[in-house]
Amino acid sequence: MSILSLDQHLKGFYEAEKKSLLAFYPGLTIHRLRQDIKLHAFLNGVDSEELFEFPYLPHRTHPLTIFFEKLKVGTPLEYITGYAYFYRSLFKVTSDVLIPRSETEILVELASQEIKRSYKNKQCRVADIGTGSGAIGISLLMEETAQLDMVMTDISEAALKLAQENFFSHKFAISSIHKTTFIKSDRLKDVPGEFNLILTNPPYIKKSADMAGVHSQVAAFEPHLALFLDDDIYDQWFNEFFTSIHEKLVTGGVSLVESHENHLEAQAEMARKIGFSEVVLVRDYTNRNRFLKLKK
Template structure:
């Protein structure tokens, strides 16, 4: 029996809830299978799925129920209103990272106005930060780095897909940026302590690249290294924007206070009231 859109949606939501998985994925899967927008689907809830759609929905639902992220099944995630391809080689972009980009742009306008600026995104992954900043802030010349060649393949494809001009360089942290001076450096590095793995959901642990998730020294090693290497390559005035784990603010702030003694350092909360960003304005 062919189900209506509403019946298929409710059945999958119930199964996802039973497995303690994200029920919102059911709607995203239906959008993918029907190639309709959320508004269209809501207007057509009583319409039946075609036989082909019903079969595809059933097959992909089985994958979803294993804990595989919906973004890997449909091949993309939206970030700042744009589609970004994702794969097992990159971290799925999160809404908190959109807040990092937004906060960086607000501060950049105050610091630099309409001047042409050089911006680097360290550990770019899918390219979401670099591509978004370049498109939203046209006077920014953006360079993005990653240690993973596989991640850079995804990032380059996302830049092309979104018609963004970003230069991509392979290398560890700021190492590929050493020959230039930078107005802004942004980074969302791996920051989860290795010992935290046991408390994480299998959807993240089993499917997302561990190199983009975990870091030594209780997740702080890369912030320490950035604080050591960035003073040599930052312009004055300059801006550094970092996404951090919600318990890391005091440690990361200390690294950058030591590295840039005269800077203004802000710890910023995300939409959930957690301390998830640090901005360092270099005077």
């Protein structure tokens, strides 16, 4: 049996598995796969231009064999490489956290505009509730020059630990004028003090009613705690959450909430009843309702 180079193996693998690969990873090209393999190799200490010319023996313990096997069953690429791109950085991800999505970058942009508009040269106390990998809070800490007092929370201890890891691996890109605290909490229940800005991308998919719209790969691999709420507690959960956001915001403070296109109108109405002075729906890149801007 002749030993193939990694490049020859990859071409054969891609052609043989193309149909199922494209079902799991719409638009996946061999070029993108090459880049992910390069990143995977680089993060595992192999940084070589000749990587794809090296002979590749598909032994079951070879890290790339594990890579190919995980692809075959549809494991998200980010969980295979262990990293996801978000905003301007790379974040470590594990199956304990949601893979940060590109639409959530809009929430960071909105928050950044708010900070630049209202807190130039002033301190701004910010909360990132349900921080997961820490992508939202850490992106802002890296971006902003106004002094941020950032509180990052999650109900999941494993998620909070990973957010802390990501914080420490980005700490050289974070100005020392900012202060950062990590708190384990159910929404805002154990979070002390008031905030100028409360950011959140909470679990917002109804476990039954919205399930048909969830890609099977998402439901199979991403943490359900990050995605779903039971249908029967959904409205009450958000009502309690928005009420506590209202209590914890200073007058004039703003909350930016990512949520489900099918439920945002009802959630906007809920927020008006709670007493927010301004409630605005914001669309995402696909022109769907995706965010609420709530002002106290």
